[in-house]
Amino acid sequence: MQQALRPLITVIGATGTGKSKLAVDLALALNGEIINSDAMQMYRGLDVITNKHPLEERMGIPHHLMDFLNPEEAWKIGQWLSIALTKIEDIRKRGKVPIVVGGTHYYVQSLLFRESIQDFEDKLDNGDYSGHREAITAKFPILEAPTSEILAELQRRDPVMANRWHPNDRRKIQRSLEICLTTSRKASDLYAEEAANNAGKSTARFSNILFWVHASDEVLASRLKGRVDKMIEQGLFGELDELYKLYKENKDEMDTSSGIWQSIGWKEFVPYLVAKDTLDNDGGTNAEAKKTLENELDRLKAEGIDKTNVATRHYSKSQVKWIRIKLLNKLLADVASLPDGGMYLLDTSDLSRWNDTVRDPAVRIAQAFLNPDIPNENLPKPTEIATLPTDLLKPHKKDMATDRSLWVNNTCEHCHVTAVTQELWNKHINGRAHRQVVKRKMKREQIELLRVLRVASSEAAAPADVSYKEASPDTQTTETLL
Incomplete structure (x- = not known):
């Protein structure tokens, strides 16, 4: 008989909905401690950029896995998972209640369930096929080739996985080929076997209860609209200046494609920070050129603010999508989940x-x-206490990662756009941009057809006794081909 799963409380939700506040309230009421599951809030300092819950509002509740990484460090999810599991047990041993909170929902899902693709890949990394990135790429140089070449090699070795990814998704294409090369197996077969091994079984690590804090679209849009202005008031540009100094000094040695360098509020302001650095250090610039640079700096600053606002809204929507597509599907399907997930x-x-x-x-x-x-x-x-539409508690759609029937890869011959799901394909071919491209192409084809018909009509109307030698060069070519 399977041992009863230990209980775990998790708070999830989009940015700006009050996750951190609820986690503190629960910790105060339940004698709990908090485990951070926000990938950006693991970094030391940078409180404004990463939107950490203010220290004075944490009410003395310990927050684990927060403020411990340096900006130049980049952690894999497996590293976070290992420490999070250890912290949960440590909190329980001290008679406290562990409460997980954060907006990096794929971290949350890897903690709640064992068999996520990320867990499986970490298992490969830690097994017989593990090795440092440098050693793997040295053995298989194709992994450092242009994306189109990596995709072609993946297509040759594992067409199922090649068909799974968008042609520009270098990281996922590279990862799938890496699995093929280091295991001498098709990545698609390994994933299928893992899924088959877990079919009908619970992969839950805990008895899970989740609180999804959510606000109406109108309210959340209003809250997020003023987010950057509030960040500026709290010292955003001071943090950006300090982070840029580190970036400038170490960018050649650091991997700036991951970690804190992907946080919203940093990458949107990089052009502004570069221009500001140029202006601050170019003392020989004449007054007119300096004024031009200052105007450009103002423009880049405003652009950075706009881009951060847009990125924040997009991120909020993506967090909700993860909950409704990934997490809800998994909770409802797992045999050990509570009623209604x-x-x-x-x-x-x-x-x-x-x-x-x-x-x-x-x-x-x-x-x-x-x-x-x-x-x-x-x-x-859950449906009995929800005051928001209960349709939110139903999966938005099937999870593409676990349902192979959704793996559709189509490329539009007119627009040269690739869609990796049927939904995206339908959206493209029914979209205005696609229809306009097709319309323009059909118009060009009609014009060309009319031109050909005019030429043919002109030739047919020519005198019948025109000699071969008197014919135009174009006519001779046509006659020769005929």
Whole structure:
């Protein structure tokens, strides 16, 4: 008989919805400690850029896996997972309740369930096929080739996985080929075997209950609109200046394609920071040129603010998509999950009613969940307490990563655009841009056809006694071909 799973409480949600505040409220009520699952908040300092919960609002609650990495360090998810699991057990041994919170939802999912693709790849990395990146690329130089060449080699070795990825998705194409090369197996076969081994089994590490804090679209859009202005007030540009100094001094030795260098609020301002550095260090610039540079600097700063606002909104939407496509599908499918997946939707649209609509119901549900005398079946149903549309508690669509029937790779012959799902393909061919390209192409073809018909009509109308030698060069060529 399988041993009963230990309970774990997790708080998830898009940026700006109040995850950190609820985690603190739960920790205060349950004698808990918090484990951070936000990949950017692991970095030391940089509180504004990474949007950390202010220290004075943490109410003395310990926050683990936060503020411990230097900016030049880049961690893999497996490193975070290993320490997070250790911290959870350590918190329990001290008689406290572990509470996981953060917006990097693929970190959360790898913690709650064993068999995610990322876990599987980490397993490969730590097994017989492990090795440093340098050693692997030295043995298989193709991995450093242009993306088109890597894709061609993957197509030759594993067409199923080659068909899975967009032709420009270098990282995933490279990773799939790396698995093929280092294991001498098709990556698609290994994933299929892993899925088959787990079919019908629970892969949950814990008995999971999740609180999804969410706000209406209108409210969240309003909150996020002023996010960058608030970051500026809190010292954003001071942090950016310090980070740029480190970047400038170490960019040749650091991997700037991952880690803190991918955080929203840094990469959007890089052009501004480079221009500012040029202006600060070019003392010989004449007054007119300096004024031009200053104007350009103002433009780049405003552009950085706009881009950060846009990126924040997009990130918020992607977080919700992960919950509704990845996490909900997994929770509902796993045999060990609580009824309806154990995910409770809490409405944070009206912050003036926080205690009534968010804190108090969450605390009551969590207390019942942790009470061994109350069966999980007796917990309130998520749909019973949700004040937001309960359709949110249904998966938005199937999870492409686990459903191979969704692996469709089409390239438009007119637009040269590739879509890796049927949904994206339908969206493209029904889109305005595609229709305009096709319309223009058809118009060109019609014009060319009319031109050919005119030429043919002109030739047919020519006198019948025209000699071969009197014919034009074009006519001679045509006659010769005929």
